[in-house]
Amino acid sequence: MTFLFAINPVSGGTDKTVWEEGITDFFADLPHTCHQFHLDGKTDETTIRQQIDQHKPDCVVAVGGDGTLKIVATVLLGSDIPLGVLPAGSANGMARELGIPPDIKGSLSLLIDGMPKATDIITVNENDICLHLSDIGLNAQLVRYYEKNNLRGKLGYLRGVIRVLQKRRLLRVSITVGEECVQRAAFMVVLANARMYGTGAVINPDGDPFDGRFEVVIFRQLSFWEIIKLFWRYRPFDPKKIEIYPATSVEIETHRRAYFQVDGEYRGRITNLKAVIRPGALQVIVPKAEEQQPAD
Structure with a gap:
């Protein structure tokens, strides 16, 4: 098999040399071929497509965090090449x-x-995709603050939490799932x-x-300690303070512009959001069923 590794050298703010060397050492005595290249944050999709055309890989591997994963996934959507x-x-x-x-x-x-x-993805506002989690409101505001101030680590997140708490405001939102439309005052809404x-x-x-579906999670109440749970492993959120709606599509309208993020990347402030599931649109290499363990 031929493996193509797309390496994000700045992901997580850490040097990727140990990963690059680990890849080379791992494949040294195996009958497989591997190729590595770096992403630059500017022409990534074009570069990935060029590398695929050149090497004809059996698998393209994202080396980085959630943002890197999304970049590579965007190119592979709808193809037979697994991620x-x-x-x-x-x-x-x-x-x-x-x-x-x-x-x-x-x-x-x-x-x-x-x-x-075959793994689901969510199409957001027709021209964006979400693999993991998107939200409007408080957490998206925190993502913006985190990016803007170039903060890193849990201390950076904690500073961001304190800053955002000082400015938190309830959103008035209209959420349509299927035939049901609900009006809520919420601190954040998550896809x-x-x-x-x-x-x-x-x-x-x-x-x-x-x-083949996603969930719309409405946070009606959100205390300091519950916000902290967004970034440290505590118990699940209090179900009395949230609502969860299973969905294959959703439309959300806000009465004022709301902060919006997709898979950990700030997207700006919006008043309208449309999302729809794309079942099994992406092939991803995962453990075989008998080897899978529940996530923490």
């Missing part, structure tokens, strides 16, 4: 959700021993194709990226 994952970012939420081992050897071994599985954020905080206990 492999090496979780080398600061937030590896989707990798955790899929049961990808967190270490170099384990995640590389999975590329050989795992199996491709969840998975169970948890990259930090391990469970917000959607029944989430499953393979079930």
Whole structure:
């Protein structure tokens, strides 16, 4: 087999030399071929397509965090080429959700021993995709603050939490799922194709990226400690303070512009959001069924 590794050298703010060397060493004595190249954050989709045309890989592997995974997935959508994952970012939420081992050897071994599985994605506002979690409101505001101030690590997140709490405001939202339309005052609304954020905080206990649907999670109340749960592994959120609606599509309108993020990347402020599930649109290498373990 031929493996093509798309490496994000700045993902997670850490040097990827150890990952690059690990890839080379792992394949040194195997009858497989591997090629590595770097993403630059400017021409990534074009570069990935060129590399695929040149090397004709059997699998394209994203080496980085959730953002890197999304870049590569965008190119592979609808193709027969499966996506492999090496979780080398600061937030590896989707990798955790899929049961990808967190270490170099384990995640590389999975590329050989795992199996491709048709995985759902969410199309957002027609021209964007979500693999993991998107939201409007408080968490998206925190993502913006985090990016703008170039903060890193849990201390950076904590500083962001304090800043956002000082400015938090309820959103008035209209949410249409199927034939049902609800009006709510909420701190945030999440489109969840998975169970948890990259930090391990469970917000959607029944989430499953393979079930042909996603969940709309409405946070009606959100205390300081519940916000902290977004970034540290505590218990799931209090179900009395949230509502969860299973959906294959949703339309959301806000009465004022709301902060919006997709898979950990800030997208600006919006008043309208439309999303629809694309069942099984992406093939991803995951552990075989008998080897899968429940995510933390």
